[in-house]
Amino acid sequence: MSALLPVEEAQARLLALRGPLSPEKISFFECFGLYTLDNIFAQRDQPAAPLSAMDGYAIRFDDLPGPWTIIGESAAGTAPGRSVNAGEAMRIFTGALVPDGADTVIVQEDVAADGTALTLTGDGPAKRGRHIRARASDFAAGDCLLPTGTRLNPGAIAAAAMSGAEQLVVGRRPRVAILTTGDELVQAGRALTAGQIPDSNSPMLAAMLAGEPATASLPHHVRDDRAILAKVLKNLARRHDVVVTVGGASVGDHDHVRGALQDAGGTVNFWKIAMRPGKPLIAGTIGDAILLGLPGNPSSALVTATLFLLPLVRHLAGARHPLPAIHRAPLATPLDGGGGRRDYLRARIENGRLTPLIRQDSGMTLPLAAANALLIRNIAAPPRDAGVMADYIVIA
Numbered sequence: 001m002s003a004l005l006p007v008e009e010a011q012a013r014l015l016a017l018r019g020p021l022s023p024e025k026i027s028f029f030e031c032f033g034l035y036t037l038d039n040i041f042a043q044r045d046q047p048a049a050p051l052s053a054m055d056g057y058a059i060r061f062d063d064l065p066g067p068w069t070i071i072g073e074s075a076a077g078t079a080p081g082r083s084v085n086a087g088e089a090m091r092i093f094t095g096a097l098v099p100d101g102a103d104t105v106i107v108q109e110d111v112a113a114d115g116t117a118l119t120l121t122g123d124g125p126a127k128r129g130r131h132i133r134a135r136a137s138d139f140a141a142g143d144c145l146l147p148t149g150t151r152l153n154p155g156a157i158a159a160a161a162m163s164g165a166e167q168l169v170v171g172r173r174p175r176v177a178i179l180t181t182g183d184e185l186v187q188a189g190r191a192l193t194a195g196q197i198p199d200s201n202s203p204m205l206a207a208m209l210a211g212e213p214a215t216a217s218l219p220h221h222v223r224d225d226r227a228i229l230a231k232v233l234k235n236l237a238r239r240h241d242v243v244v245t246v247g248g249a250s251v252g253d254h255d256h257v258r259g260a261l262q263d264a265g266g267t268v269n270f271w272k273i274a275m276r277p278g279k280p281l282i283a284g285t286i287g288d289a290i291l292l293g294l295p296g297n298p299s300s301a302l303v304t305a306t307l308f309l310l311p312l313v314r315h316l317a318g319a320r321h322p323l324p325a326i327h328r329a330p331l332a333t334p335l336d337g338g339g340g341r342r343d344y345l346r347a348r349i350e351n352g353r354l355t356p357l358i359r360q361d362s363g364m365t366l367p368l369a370a371a372n373a374l375l376i377r378n379i380a381a382p383p384r385d386a387g388v389m390a391d392y393i394v395i396a
Contacts, residue, residue, distance in 0.1 A: 178209075
């Protein structure tokens with residue numbers, strides 16, 4: 001338990017503690033941000049028949065350059081009254097069914113209509129099939145539109161709705177309890193006495209979870225009392241899928257999370273990660289719930305939440321790729337070499353270049369407000385010059 005775990009091993013062990021939560025069926029209007037737990041297959045062709053992509057006239061390409069006789073119209077949502085024969089044209093609107101016999105749409109800007117007479121005034125279509133959306137050009141019945149574990153963003157929801165499905169099978173939102181510890185913490189906005197500080201971690205973590213498929217309960221707080229903490233952990237574990245504690249994860253006399261977890265009947269799976277900031281991270285289980293103990297310094301809490309809490313929430317919700325994406329960009333300034341732990345430096349990515357912030361103290365909050373990325377510096381990494389490529393993770 002004393003050896004420092006590599007970050008990747010710790011992430012894998014955390015996600016292995018529990019599989020995705022039970023599925024639920026949900027409407028298209030309630031599924032934003034959730035993950036599919038089944039492949040979504042098309043139950044129909046889209047389009048189901050050839051459609052016009054423009055307002056104009058449906059014609060036979062072989063009849064160019066006209067003239068034509070206008071025989072009626074085709075509007076979206078209704079079937080054309082008849083087919084188009086040689087020398088005929090049908091007024092057609094965007095999204096309308098192309099009548100039988102027609103194989104091309106000529107845009108209205110290229111023709112002039114006088115009663116039922118239609119003549120060419122512009123260049124006209126250059127090839128057969130112009131301005132027609134072919135049947136199944138979007139997708140065909142039986143196609144897999146969204147694989148299991150896809151996050152339902154607006155575009156994915158549109159595709160799912162167009163598929164012909166009645167409902168979606170998605171992963172349930174994990175219920176997450178945020179529990180801060182420490183005698184010094186006071187809810188933000190309240191008056192302080194000597195030695196007290198506002199709680200910045202609860203609102204920060206709640207904001208991070210707001211962008212994820214999770215239901216976060218109102219923040220809870222326990223002073224530095226191991227017995228009380230054990231009771232609260234046991235109670236929260238009964239009602240939540242994840243209990244995330246903030247503070248009390250290290251080895252000081254007032255750091256009680258690890259001991260309280262064991263007192264509550266829980267099990268510690270791992271403790272201490274080869275990373276900076278965030279070394280004293282704790283992970284374990286208590287009943288069916290997962291406990292994730294984050295360090296209390298704000299930068300440590302943000303970094304460990306980015307690397308562990310958010311991936312855990314996504315995994316439980318059914319994500320196919322729950323871990324944060326790694327990007328690469330050239331350094332805007334030189335970077336010193338790495339030490340014995342992997343560093344996650346608060347940084348800014350601007351104009352395609354990556355700049356580590358000067359102040360990296362894990363207790364500071366102002367650098368967090370300035371940062372939009374975590375620059376990754378591996379263990380024993382050599383110094384790098386400006387312009388050399390570096391890995392980073394985007395943060396909000």
